[in-house]
Amino acid sequence: MTRLKKDYFSQPTLEVAKDLLGKELIFREYKGLITETEAYIGQDDPACHAARGKTPRTTVMFGPAGVSYVYLIYGMYFCLNIVTEAEGFPAAVLLRGLHLKHPESKNLNGPGKLCKHLGITREHNGLDLTTSDVFYVQDNSLKPGYIATPRIGIKVGTEKLWRFIIIEDFSAIHD
Numbered sequence: 001m002t003r004l005k006k007d008y009f010s011q012p013t014l015e016v017a018k019d020l021l022g023k024e025l026i027f028r029e030y031k032g033l034i035t036e037t038e039a040y041i042g043q044d045d046p047a048c049h050a051a052r053g054k055t056p057r058t059t060v061m062f063g064p065a066g067v068s069y070v071y072l073i074y075g076m077y078f079c080l081n082i083v084t085e086a087e088g089f090p091a092a093v094l095l096r097g098l099h100l101k102h103p104e105s106k107n108l109n110g111p112g113k114l115c116k117h118l119g120i121t122r123e124h125n126g127l128d129l130t131t132s133d134v135f136y137v138q139d140n141s142l143k144p145g146y147i148a149t150p151r152i153g154i155k156v157g158t159e160k161l162w163r164f165i166i167i168e169d170f171s172a173i174h175d
Contacts, residue, residue, distance in 0.1 A: 001138040006130045009065035013039045013084040013091040014162065020082075020093060021166050022142035027118045027135050029103055033142070036097030036109070038151045039162040040081070042090055047157035050090030061090035066130040070115070070122055077112030080120050082129060082137070096163070144168045 001024065009016060017039040025032055040048040049071070050058045060069045061083055069081040069092050081092035098114050100106040108114040115121070129136045145168055148161040 001140050004137045006066045009084050013041045016084045017093045018164050021146050022144040024138045024140050030118050031102040032098040032100040035099050035166045037164050038094040038096055040092050045157055047154040060126050061092055062088055068124055068127045068129055070125040078115035078121050079111040080115055
């Protein structure tokens with residue numbers, strides 16, 4: 001398997017969001033297939049955290065591609081995003097679902113469940129997933145079918161079909 005590099009994450013966000021489906025997320029001892037993503041693209045996207053410009057919270061989104069952007073929602077759930085596109089242009093892909101393969105088999109459907117189960121917190125914000133030894137994404141050559149739907153959990157930008165969900169069952173795939 002090939003670890004994804006900075007040039008991969010530097011591509012257009014919609015391409016990355018679709019192509020991440022079926023890729024393998026590694027976080028410490030956990031390994032799982034990414035099953036659902038959402039794209040957030042720039043200051044013209046009203047649902048993007050960076051729509052109002054650079055803030056202490058969104059600074060990471062303006063940084064280099066391949067870096068983790070972790071934030072807290074509802075005062076209790078962390079969400080994991082991966083920064084995409086060119087440095088200075090705020091865009092990221094939210095990881096909404098993961099089919100955990102190791103150390104157990106489990107579907108983590110929802111960004112809060114994903115982070116809670118894996119133990120991803122704000123402490124993991126701003127990490128370079130292209131160089132970390134314990135937190136990264138690798139290509140396993142899977143090219144799953146998917147559907148595109150409106151993003152959820154937002155009040156603006158809902159007309160954009162920027163949520164991507166695998167339509168195949170990969171629960172039988174193991175290392």
